[in-house]
Amino acid sequence: MAATQEDVTLLGVVGSPFVCRVQIALKLKGIECKFLEENLANKSDLLLKSNPVYKKVPVFIHNEKPIAESLVIVEYIDETWKNNPILPSDPYQRSFARFWSKFIDDKIVGASWKSVFTVDEKEREKNVEESLEALQFLENELQDKRFFGGDEFGFVDIAGVFIAFSIPIFQEVAGLQLFTSEKFPKLFKWSQELINHPVVKDVLPPREPLFAFFKSLYESLSASK
């Protein structure tokens, strides 16, 4: 299958770790893709039509067929282009990958966001606790592996870009110690391996504009307390 002959479009915004997941998967497969930058304050008709349920990015459109939800998209890409597999072939290892990537979305994404961007102090503290507890589960699970699947990065690592790239920005914005090398030495080492991997490094957006954006969001929330 010649990737360049395919009609492959990604609706996204620069800086979203969920969009990055799809971009990493595409890069890994060597798929050229048209990137359509969305303005989330004024979403395109294409986005609203392609993801009527959530109206969110990323949306991946392959030969006019839209797919939403970043992990669903990554599995689709892995099943459509077979080179450089993202999920392992063994069913038990696949279930491991699905379990932990779902865990990141269910237990870490929301809680770590709310650890920083929640006005209510009690609610914020509850989310810090939940984030730390969830990160500890990942720390224990990682053990001394380089990546979650072993020597090469895969599905859980791609899901984990949120932890390796976004949480450090969030916590610096708020002066919070959530994900540090002292608290989670193995997970921190993994995060450095991940963001310095050539495929990931190539896809991650510049840190500074994102930091400035979230700093400004944090300050406006703090001012409204």
Place this chain on the structure above:
Amino acid sequence: MAATQEDVTLLGVVGSPFVCRVQIALKLKGIECKFLEENLANKSDLLLKSNPVYKKVPVFIHNEKPIAESLVIVEYIDETWKNNPILPSDPYQRSFARFWSKFIDDKIVGASWKSVFTVDEKEREKNVEESLEALQFLENELQDKRFFGGDEFGFVDIAGVFIAFSIPIFQEVAGLQLFTSEKFPKLFKWSQELINHPVVKDVLPPREPLFAFFKSLYESLSASK
């Protein structure tokens, strides 16, 4: 692969729609399975050891390897035993199945539960609205198909046992009109097809003891208002 030579165990409770998902998948594949009934007020060491993250049922143990999360288990079963496929083979259809089963878990399970078993009236009403909106998306998606995947039931239908079997019990307990044939004619017709399918029917627990259990739960919550 001779199913009877495998060491296959399911930790569950009777009446859980999430446990039913796994039982339906096993039944469809013709896999004999040892069922260990858990007491959720006093969880077994095996459950705590097998699912340390969530400490919940279902847990599926295959040749001493535990897997948690009902949809992850169903995909594992489908990938391990190839007869009577649950997910379609086409990658786009697979992504459709994953999207909508995730939608049921993210948008319907919690909201419909809270539509009935939430004491705070405002919170309850918000969840009723969200449930109706989510069910409408499924109604639109189903169109005139017999099952979500077409003529034979598959992954989304298995996820949807919660809607077809549990929501009707919840709403009757509370005298609530959430999922009715008037509001959602296509989805209601689908739900009747599903619960009357021989494989599903054989797995679903008797309705009356469950109704009595949830009625009692509802009344104790109402009394605490």
